[in-house]
Amino acid sequence: MDVRAPMILLAALLGLAAPVDRVTAAPAVMHLATDSEARWVSFELTSGNQIRFRTMLNGRWVDALLDTGVTDSAVTTRFARAAGLKPLVAGRADAIGGSVALSWTGIDRVEVGGLVRTGGRIAIIDADPRVTGSAPVDLFVGSDLLAGHALEIDYDAQRFRLLPSGRLPFRGVTLPLRLAERSGLYVSELDLGRGNLRPVIVDTGDGGMVSLTRSVWRASAPGSVRTTTAIAWGLGGTVENEIAVLPTLRIGGLAAEVELRVEADTGFSARKGAAGRIGGGLLRRHRVLLDPRARRMVLASGARADWPVTRSTSGLMVAQETDRLRVLHVMRGSPAAAAGWRAGTLICAIDGLPTADAPRDWATGTPGRHVRLKLCDGTERTLTLANFY
Known part of the structure; x- marks a missing residue:
C-alpha cells in the first residue's frame, strides 16, 4: 500500500x-x-x-x-x-x-x-x-x-x-480533463500497456493510486501479475477489491510504479461509465493543476515521484483501537491467510511492545522476518513475513 x-x-x-x-x-x-x-x-x-x-x-x-x-x-x-x-x-x-x-x-x-x-x-x-x-x-x-x-x-x-480558469502557474505534463456530461465528475485518461484508457475519474478524495474495472483490467492486464485482496471504505459502505502492483503505469509522459485496485464491474466507476479512477495516492506524487473549464490537467513530478509502493508482507490489514489493533481483513494468499488469521482478531503487543509503541513497519517488513504478535486473549503467534503479490 x-x-x-x-x-x-x-x-x-x-x-x-x-x-x-x-x-x-x-x-x-x-x-x-x-x-x-x-x-x-x-x-x-x-x-x-x-x-x-x-x-x-x-x-x-x-x-x-x-x-x-x-x-x-x-x-x-x-x-x-x-x-x-x-x-x-x-x-x-x-x-x-x-x-x-x-x-x-x-x-x-x-x-x-x-x-x-x-x-x-x-x-x-x-x-x-x-x-x-x-x-x-x-x-x-x-x-x-x-x-x-x-x-x-x-x-x-x-x-x-x-x-481563475485558464491560468497556468507551472509547467508539466498536460492531459485532457473535462466534466463528465451526466455525472459532473472530473475525468481524464491514462495508459496501460499499449492501451489508452478513458474516461478515468480524477478523484482527490480517493486515497488509492489507480483503480480499474474488472473488465478493463482483464482486457489490458500485463501477464504474470499477482493479485491479492484489500478493503476500503466509501461513503456507501465497505468495498473489497483485488489489488496488484504494476512496475510501470503511464499517465501522460510520466511513468511510475503503482498499486492498482481492480473493482467489480458493478462498482462506482462502471456505474459512472468510467474505466476506473486516479486517486490521491498517485496525485500526491505531483504538483497538480485541475482545470476542467480549460479542459486540462497538468502534473509536475514532486518530491515523492519516485517513492516505491509499500507492500504488505504480512497480509494483515488492521486498525488501532486505543491500546490494541483489530484485524479488519486478511489478504488473500498472504502469510496471515496461510496461518489461519481471521478478521476481528485483537492484537495487544508486537514483538513484546504495546501496539502504540511498536515499529510502524512491522506489517510491511523484510521478507523472512519473524514477528511475534500477542493476542488480547493472552496467546502469542509468530508470523513470518513474505512477498505474496
Whole structure:
C-alpha cells in the first residue's frame, strides 16, 4: 500500500454522485477574490491520502475534505444538527460502496480559499467516519464549488489554491480533463500497456493510486501479475477489491510504479461509465493543476515521484483501537491467510511492545522476518513475513 505510515493498512474511498433535486434556497452566487492566487490554503494528508483542511460554512469553522469525486458538496448530519441546518428534500445518491441516503438544505455562505459562494444548496449525509480514518470531517467540498476554476494542489508544501480558469502557474505534463456530461465528475485518461484508457475519474478524495474495472483490467492486464485482496471504505459502505502492483503505469509522459485496485464491474466507476479512477495516492506524487473549464490537467513530478509502493508482507490489514489493533481483513494468499488469521482478531503487543509503541513497519517488513504478535486473549503467534503479490 502506498502510505508512509503503513501499520494501519487501509485507504478511504469517497465518491458521491448526487441526483438533481430542487431545494427552496437563495440562488447560488460564486465570487473568486481578485487576490485568490495569494490565498493558499494549508492542509494535512489523512492516513488515506485525502486533503483535510479547515474552512468556514455559515460562519462556523468546519473540518473539510477537498474531494473532486463528490459532485455536490455535502455536510454530515452531525454538523447539520449543530448548525441548525434543516433537511428540506430527501433523496439518495450513488457512492463508492453503494447507495447512500441524503437530504438537501439551503446554506448562506461557504468559503474555500479565495472562493466564496453565497446561497445555493448543500447535501446532508450520514457519513461513516471510517472514510477519513482517525481524522473525521464534517464538510466534503465537491465539484459544484471547484469545477468553475483552476485548482492547484502543491502536495509537497501541503497547500492548495483556487485560480481563475485558464491560468497556468507551472509547467508539466498536460492531459485532457473535462466534466463528465451526466455525472459532473472530473475525468481524464491514462495508459496501460499499449492501451489508452478513458474516461478515468480524477478523484482527490480517493486515497488509492489507480483503480480499474474488472473488465478493463482483464482486457489490458500485463501477464504474470499477482493479485491479492484489500478493503476500503466509501461513503456507501465497505468495498473489497483485488489489488496488484504494476512496475510501470503511464499517465501522460510520466511513468511510475503503482498499486492498482481492480473493482467489480458493478462498482462506482462502471456505474459512472468510467474505466476506473486516479486517486490521491498517485496525485500526491505531483504538483497538480485541475482545470476542467480549460479542459486540462497538468502534473509536475514532486518530491515523492519516485517513492516505491509499500507492500504488505504480512497480509494483515488492521486498525488501532486505543491500546490494541483489530484485524479488519486478511489478504488473500498472504502469510496471515496461510496461518489461519481471521478478521476481528485483537492484537495487544508486537514483538513484546504495546501496539502504540511498536515499529510502524512491522506489517510491511523484510521478507523472512519473524514477528511475534500477542493476542488480547493472552496467546502469542509468530508470523513470518513474505512477498505474496
